Amino acid sequence: MAKLQPVRGTHDLLGEDARRHRHVVETALATAARYGFSEIQTPIFEFTEVFARTLGETSDVVSKEMYSFTDRGGETITLRPEGTAGVARALISGGLTQDLPLKLFYQGPMFRYERPQKGRQRQFHQIGVELLGVPAPQADIEVITVGADILDALGIFDGVVLELNTLGDTESREAYRTALVDYLIGHKDGLSEDSLRRLEVNPLRILDSKDEGDRAIVANAPSFGDYLNAASQDFYGTVKAGLEAVGVPYRQNDRLVRGLDYYCHTAYEFVTDRLGAQGTVMAGGRYDGLVEMMGGPSTPGVGWAAGIERIAMMIEAPAAPARPVAVIPVGEEAAIAAIKLSHDLRKAGIAVEMGYSGNLGKRMKRANKLGASHAVILGETELENGVATVRDLDSGTQTEIALGKIGDHLKAEV
């Protein structure tokens, strides 16, 4: 470390960036609240097992991207790489299965040891929702709809496309998986190196390979739709009908898959072409097997997560904070009076800036730079008369106003 610098893939957030970030979180939380979601904050670290068990030992996230360490008590701990596992753990350990159905919203930092890129950092932030305890497709519809509504509230819905697919129930998925592997083994010679590896680990993933050779083979592969049993078809049909009813457009994407075993039925992603290689803005699916896999009672669930940084890059800049009023003392005597006046005005709900040094000219200059709407000048002559000079910095006009009435005057002006 030659120079003091932030750890690779981490960033400081300030000014407009911080405002964008906050705006995403607040908009999402407020929107989700209208759908009955309430916030849950789970710890930033969990026992490593929580993630290893749920994400699968073979997944990239678990096998090479986790920030894991042994703490001073000898426990194996991992900084959370995603939010669902922690929520599922909380459901089990907190006995929340008594309160089903549950609609939870979360937000916060996640950690993955990945190569940083635009829209991909090692510490990144997600918002997400989980709807637990509802086996019916109405839950899927509601979860996708709240996501769409959030993107709409953030003004980026027109920059995004909802891609939708179904993985069917376990029976359908196993049947398809077998058929797909049989087919792919027959074309083994033409598959890319990556896909040969996927064939072992996660064959469904080959469906969305970007390799041209793979694509040619995949084009003639058996179709998932042919392997869906009646129940799975019904389920998916209801989800689609629901989305149509609420007017959320979607694009069927047969190649959209989820790697992990506990995913079933609905899989979806809101994607964009505005962020380069990082096209996925919000993604999720149904995970009926997850809670049981973690050792809890069989509990269906559906949810999504979205990258705050990615969304923050897409939205319009949020409104800047309200313009402050600059309180300017002139001379020693006025200093304390100015502190009191500032305090009173702030108590009255007005944003006040009062510099720490400088003469009137310098303070005026600073007030201008801060974008102050008014300067409230408090000098000896004003003090004697119990007034302050209130100058409108846009028009340049100024009047003397009694100290007790300044708050009201300023509020009336704005």
Next chain:
RNA sequence: GCGGGUGUAGCUCAGCUGGUUAGAGCGCCAGAUUGUGGAUCUGGAGGUCGUGGGUUCAAGACCCAUCACUCGCCCCA
């Protein structure tokens, strides 16, 4: 983890085929203006040219390594 690009002041960048004291604009500080800002003018601060090696009489420029950012792959939000 793999492949490509970039790295000069707080910011955006210039710096010719290596040549002597590294520049501009914006921003910052100060003064013109010791109770009145925005404009203008004047002056000033700020750079081990990402870092470490190497080649050369001479390196910001060339070579190697390394760090960071960036684009794509992998994976994913």
